[in-house]
Amino acid sequence: MRKRLRKKNKIVKIMLHGKITIKEFASKLGVSTATVSRAFSTKGRISEKTRQYILDKAVELGYYANFHAKSLGGNDNSTIGLFYPVINSEEPDYFIDEIMFGLNSRLQMAGKTLQVNPFPGLFGEDIIESCREKILSGGMGGVVIVSGSKGSDILFETAKSVNIPYVLIGHMVGIDKNAVQFDNEHGASLAGSYFRKIKRCHPAYIGGYLDTPKKQGFLNGLKLTEDQIFITHCGHGFRAGADAFLKVINSNRHIDCVLCANDAIAMGFISAAKSNDVKIPEDIAVIGFDDIRPSRFFVPALSSVSLRLSTIGTQAVDMILRNINGEICPTQHVECDLVLRESS
Amino acid sequence: MRKRLRKKNKIVKIMLHGKITIKEFASKLGVSTATVSRAFSTKGRISEKTRQYILDKAVELGYYANFHAKSLGGNDNSTIGLFYPVINSEEPDYFIDEIMFGLNSRLQMAGKTLQVNPFPGLFGEDIIESCREKILSGGMGGVVIVSGSKGSDILFETAKSVNIPYVLIGHMVGIDKNAVQFDNEHGASLAGSYFRKIKRCHPAYIGGYLDTPKKQGFLNGLKLTEDQIFITHCGHGFRAGADAFLKVINSNRHIDCVLCANDAIAMGFISAAKSNDVKIPEDIAVIGFDDIRPSRFFVPALSSVSLRLSTIGTQAVDMILRNINGEICPTQHVECDLVLRESS
DNA sequence: TTGTAGGCGTTATCAG
DNA sequence: CTGATAACGCCTACAA
Numbered sequence: 001m002r003k004r005l006r007k008k009n010k011i012v013k014i015m016l017h018g019k020i021t022i023k024e025f026a027s028k029l030g031v032s033t034a035t036v037s038r039a040f041s042t043k044g045r046i047s048e049k050t051r052q053y054i055l056d057k058a059v060e061l062g063y064y065a066n067f068h069a070k071s072l073g074g075n076d077n078s079t080i081g082l083f084y085p086v087i088n089s090e091e092p093d094y095f096i097d098e099i100m101f102g103l104n105s106r107l108q109m110a111g112k113t114l115q116v117n118p119f120p121g122l123f124g125e126d127i128i129e130s131c132r133e134k135i136l137s138g139g140m141g142g143v144v145i146v147s148g149s150k151g152s153d154i155l156f157e158t159a160k161s162v163n164i165p166y167v168l169i170g171h172m173v174g175i176d177k178n179a180v181q182f183d184n185e186h187g188a189s190l191a192g193s194y195f196r197k198i199k200r201c202h203p204a205y206i207g208g209y210l211d212t213p214k215k216q217g218f219l220n221g222l223k224l225t226e227d228q229i230f231i232t233h234c235g236h237g238f239r240a241g242a243d244a245f246l247k248v249i250n251s252n253r254h255i256d257c258v259l260c261a262n263d264a265i266a267m268g269f270i271s272a273a274k275s276n277d278v279k280i281p282e283d284i285a286v287i288g289f290d291d292i293r294p295s296r297f298f299v300p301a302l303s304s305v306s307l308r309l310s311t312i313g314t315q316a317v318d319m320i321l322r323n324i325n326g327e328i329c330p331t332q333h334v335e336c337d338l339v340l341r342e343s344s
Numbered sequence: 345m346r347k348r349l350r351k352k353n354k355i356v357k358i359m360l361h362g363k364i365t366i367k368e369f370a371s372k373l374g375v376s377t378a379t380v381s382r383a384f385s386t387k388g389r390i391s392e393k394t395r396q397y398i399l400d401k402a403v404e405l406g407y408y409a410n411f412h413a414k415s416l417g418g419n420d421n422s423t424i425g426l427f428y429p430v431i432n433s434e435e436p437d438y439f440i441d442e443i444m445f446g447l448n449s450r451l452q453m454a455g456k457t458l459q460v461n462p463f464p465g466l467f468g469e470d471i472i473e474s475c476r477e478k479i480l481s482g483g484m485g486g487v488v489i490v491s492g493s494k495g496s497d498i499l500f501e502t503a504k505s506v507n508i509p510y511v512l513i514g515h516m517v518g519i520d521k522n523a524v525q526f527d528n529e530h531g532a533s534l535a536g537s538y539f540r541k542i543k544r545c546h547p548a549y550i551g552g553y554l555d556t557p558k559k560q561g562f563l564n565g566l567k568l569t570e571d572q573i574f575i576t577h578c579g580h581g582f583r584a585g586a587d588a589f590l591k592v593i594n595s596n597r598h599i600d601c602v603l604c605a606n607d608a609i610a611m612g613f614i615s616a617a618k619s620n621d622v623k624i625p626e627d628i629a630v631i632g633f634d635d636i637r638p639s640r641f642f643v644p645a646l647s648s649v650s651l652r653l654s655t656i657g658t659q660a661v662d663m664i665l666r667n668i669n670g671e672i673c674p675t676q677h678v679e680c681d682l683v684l685r686e687s688s
Numbered sequence: 689t690t691g692t693a694g695g696c697g698t699t700a701t702c703a704g
Numbered sequence: 705c706t707g708a709t710a711a712c713g714c715c716t717a718c719a720a
Contacts, residue, residue, distance in 0.1 A: 019482060019506065021713055032691045037715055044716080047689060067483030068415040069713035073696045079459065091637040092445040094436075101436040104462055108471065113478065115423065115459045118448055127452065134457065138363060138697095139411030162363065238641040264638070271641040293435040294608070297582040297615040299643045365697055376707045381699055388700085389705060413697035417712045420699095482713095 025063040029054060040065060077141035078112045080320065083131055083155050084146035085121030087208060088236040094264060094292045095309065096146065099169065102313020103144065110321055115140060121149045122209075132158045142166065142320045147173055148210065165323040167316045171213055178323060179331040180316045184289075185217035187305035187336040191259045191287045192221020194338060200257035200285055204230040206244040206269060208261040214289065218259050230255055234265075241268025249276065256284055257344070263288035263295045263304055270298070270343065285344040300342035307336050369407040373398065384409060421485035422456045424664065427475055427499050428490035429465030431552060432580040438608060438636045439653065440490065443513065446657020447488065454665055459484060465493045466553075476502045486510065486664045491517055492554065509667040511660045515557055522667060523675040524659045528633075529561035531649035531680040535603045535631045536565020538682060544601035544629055548574035550588040550613060552605040558633065562603050574599055578609075585612025593620065600628055601688070607632035607639045607648055614642070614687065629688040644686035651680050 026033045031050070038044040039054035057063070071077045082103065084096050100116070107114050117134065119127045128151040135143060135158050143159050145152055147170030159166035168179040195203055203222055205215050219226060232247045234240040241260060245268075248255050260266035266288030270280050280286055280300055288295060291306035312334050319329045370377045375394070382388040383398035401407070415421045426447065428440050444460070451458050461478065463471045472495040479487060479502050487503050489496055491514030503510035512523040539547055549562050563570060576591045578584040585604060589612075592599050604610035610632030614624050624630055624644055632639060635650035656678050663673045 019480070022715095023713075033714075034692080034716075035690060038690085041715080045689060050689085062480070064477055064480040064482075066416075066713050067478075067481040068412045069696090070481075070715080071412040072410075072416060072698095072713080073715055089449075092438075092441045094441075097436045097438075097441045100460075104460065105433075108462070111474070113459055113461060115457055116444075116448065117457060118452070130455070133408055134411075136363070136406070136408040137411040137414075138408075238637065242641070264641075267638065268641050271643055271645070274643045294582065294611065294638055297586070297608075297612050299615055299618050301615070367697075377698075378700085378708075379706060382706085385699080391705060394705085410697050413712090414699080415712095416697080416714095417699055 019066070020061060020063050022063070022065065025058070025061060028061065029057055036063075037065075077138075079115050079140045080107060080112050080317075081115045081117055081134065081140040081143045082146070083117045083119065083143060083152070085149035085151055086118045087121040087149075088240075090239070091237055091264075093236075094294075095262060095290050098290075098292055098309035099146070099313040099316075102310035102315075103317055104313075105310075106314045106317035110317065112141070112317075112321075119151050119155075121151070128154055131155055135159055135164060136162060138162075138164075140164070142324055144169060144316050144320060146170060165320055167320045167323065169312060169316055173331070176331050177328055178319065180312050180319060180334060181331055182307050182312065182334045182336050184211065184336075185213040185220070187289065187307065187338070188214040188217030188259060189221035190336075190338040191305055192218045192223075194221070194287070194340070194344070195257045195259075195285065196222055198285070198344075202230075202254050202256045204232070204248055204255045204258040206241065206248075206258055206260045206265055207231065207233040208236040208240070208265070209233060211261050214259075214261055236262060236265065238264050238268035238271070241265035241270075242272040243268075245269045245272035245276070245278075249278075258284060258286050260286065260288050262290050263292045263302060266302055266304070266343070267294075267298055270300070270302070281342065281344050287338070287344050291339055296339075296341060298343075303341045303344035304339050305336055306339045308334055363410070364405060364407050366407070366409065369402070369405060372405065373401055380407075381409075418482075421482075423459050423484045424451060424456050424661075425459045425461055425478065425484040425487045426490070427461045427463065427487060427496070429493035429495055430462045431465040431493075432584075434583070435581055435608075437580075438638075439606060439634050442634075442636055442653035443490070443657040443660075446654035446659075447661055448657075449654075450658045450661035454661065456485070456661075456665075463495050463499075465495070472498055475499055479503055479508060480506060482506075482508075484508070486668055488513060488660050488664060490514060509664055511664045511667065511673075513656060513660055517675070520675050521672055522663065524656050524663060524678060525675055526651050526656065526678045526680050528555065528680075529557040529564070531633065531651065531682070532558040532561030532603060533565035534680075534682040535649055536562045536567075538565070538631070538684070538688070539601045539603075539629065540566055542629070542688075546574075546598045546600045548576070548592055548599045548602040550585065550592075550602055550604045550609055551575065551577040552580040552584070552609065553577060555605050558603070558605055580606060580609065582608050582612035582615070585609035585614075586616040587612075589613045589616035589620070589622075593622075602628060602630050604630065604632050607634050607636045607646060610646055610648070610687070611638075611642055614644070614646070625686065625688050631682070631688050635683055640683075640685060642687075647685045647688040648683050649680055650683045652678055 022033045026036045038046040039051045142165035171184040173179045234244045288304040291304035295302040366377045370380045382390040383395045486509035515528040517523045578587045632648040635648035639646040
């Protein structure tokens with residue numbers, strides 16, 4: 001009786017998923033499940049003939065090994081999780097999208113698949129907790145964490161604690177292995193020295209949040225101190241940039257050059273400037289940060305501190321792959337540089 | 345002896361993952377695994393007292409249910425796969441990114457997690473096969489497929505065949521359920537009629553690939569035929585737009601308005617135009633397609649056919665959630681409209 | 689080379 | 705309300 005019930009359940013599931021299990025498949029071919037398994041595996045001896053036979057039959061009968069069953073024993077596990085803080089809830093984050101682009105292109109070659117896990121950059125403890133849980137529950141074979149928020153740190157610690165392969169992406173993350181890092185401070189200083197060189201001496205810095213290194217680098221390059229320049233923080237994104245422009249104007253200070261914490265801010269800034277008949281770069285020279293793809297096609301083409309985002313993505317994949325493979329990987333430094341275009 | 349070996353293996357694994365299993369956890373608390381399971385489940389009677397006790401102990405001892413084991417029985421399965429054709433291999437696809445943004449914001453609320461699966465839009469059968477496999481191997485609880493390529497069709501058929509919850513996103517997908525669709529042809533016709541209305545009678549259409557509906561809609565709105573306008577296809581992305589501008593110029597035809605197949609193309613076009621001292625919109629009025637976020641901050645602000653991409657994403661999630669819940673969902677039509685800004 | 693059977697970590701059924 | 709135990713679908717050590 002009980003058996004019947006079970007059987008019935010089974011049938012229902014088969015209808016639902018349209019899937020055939022290894023047991024059914026094996027018995028249909030008159031071989032054991034072990035042999036089937038071996039046919040799909042690289043290890044384990046099996047005659048080439050039966051392997052081919054099984055493989056052929058598999059496509060004929062539509063047999064596919066169940067993902068979860070495969071992963072259960074601690075084998076396989078081809079999914080890589082990406083965790084990143086959301087710093088602008090009203091539009092896509094081009095910084096992340098560019099990194100993701102790099103990640104994906106490489107991941108695909110490696111037969112891995114990407115799982116994306118945004119979490120609130122500033123608040124939202126509960127969501128971070130759910131991210132922790134995802135890591136702890138063993139659902140993925142590796143994680144890539146974008147640093148820059150409290151949540152990032154928590155997840156980083158979590159990953160370390162369970163010994164799952166991980167890679168940290170971020171500004172001077174301060175660890176000597178398993179990280180791909182860049183130097184915001186240096187990048188910003190490049191912008192600062194450039195302005196100094198071209199004799200623009202009334203600078204402004206338009207920040208997002210939590211980007212002290214950029215501000216500091218800018219000051220260093222400028223050879224100025226914090227009280228000698230105009231600083232404002234309006235958040236991230238285009239709108240923030242436009243708002244920042246208004247703040248600059250309303251400050252009644254003479255400003256002739258600005259560094260923005262990212263390219264979207266810079267574009268928003270320029271957009272607002274144009275609407276107010278302020279000429280870029282004649283009146284105000286502007287430099288963005290990240291050098292996302294649209295920047296070079298912006299009008300005027302946007303100068304920017306290039307972080308080589310897409311490269312960072314591919315490097316992160318290379319690293320985590322080696323990490324999965326048991327190698328230890330020293331932290332990589334991706335060089336940044338200043339790309340001068342029309343806006344400055 | 346064998347047992348010892350097994351045990352040893354087990355220990356190794358425990359070290360590797362730093363994880364405690366339900367069995368170990370249960371015995372530590374002096375309860376059965378069933379009780380532990382029930383403590384985390386909504387169904388199944390359990391006294392509030394023991395539940396609390398178990399929950400507390402779980403955080404104390406760091407017990408987290410294994411993801412794959414949970415999903416194995418066909419329960420749970422909270423991952424949603426997104427499949428989309430890559431039409432530009434050199435930069436992020438802003439169309440997709442915007443949809444993904446919408447998807448993610450909604451998915452998070454539902455406790456689901458997104459897995460992204462790009463596949464080549466034009467060739468690359470092998471990768472599509474690997475996508476099929478992902479669907480067939482039961483690794484996810486639902487799939488969202490962006491239509492518009494042969495691969496999309498294959499994956500769509502695959503999803504249907506295994507009875508996995510799915511949603512199709514695309515232009516007039518021609519199915520009456522489980523789809524969120526928009527009408528490129530109508531959108532383009534809006535642009536066409538607008539140009540006609542403002543008396544721009546020397547139009548060009550800058551296409552990507554496979555976007556006949558847009559072209560046709562444009563012609564309809566224009567009330568012209570294919571041989572009466574300039575048409576060129578340069579691919580997708582900024583670079584393509586810039587190339588297209590050159591083609592327009594070199595054609596030596598008088599052109600005074602253009603519709604581009606997406607906003608990136610339009611921006612690239614305008615960028616090249618500016619470099620060649622062609623005034624937008626005075627000399628050439630341009631309208632883009634999709635209305636991605638940067639468009640309104642472009643200089644000049646870009647007119648565009650708005651597809652409400654992010655909304656499409658959230659709707660797709662709502663639909664697949666209901667779908668998972670057993671409801672059948674009639675196809676949704678997301679209205680598109682023409683957003684006029686400075687570039688036209 | 690192939691088959692047998694135990695284990696992977698949960699959930700759900702069935703008895704108590 | 706709780707415990708024992710059979711699935712879930714696959715992999716692999718061991719035996720044949």
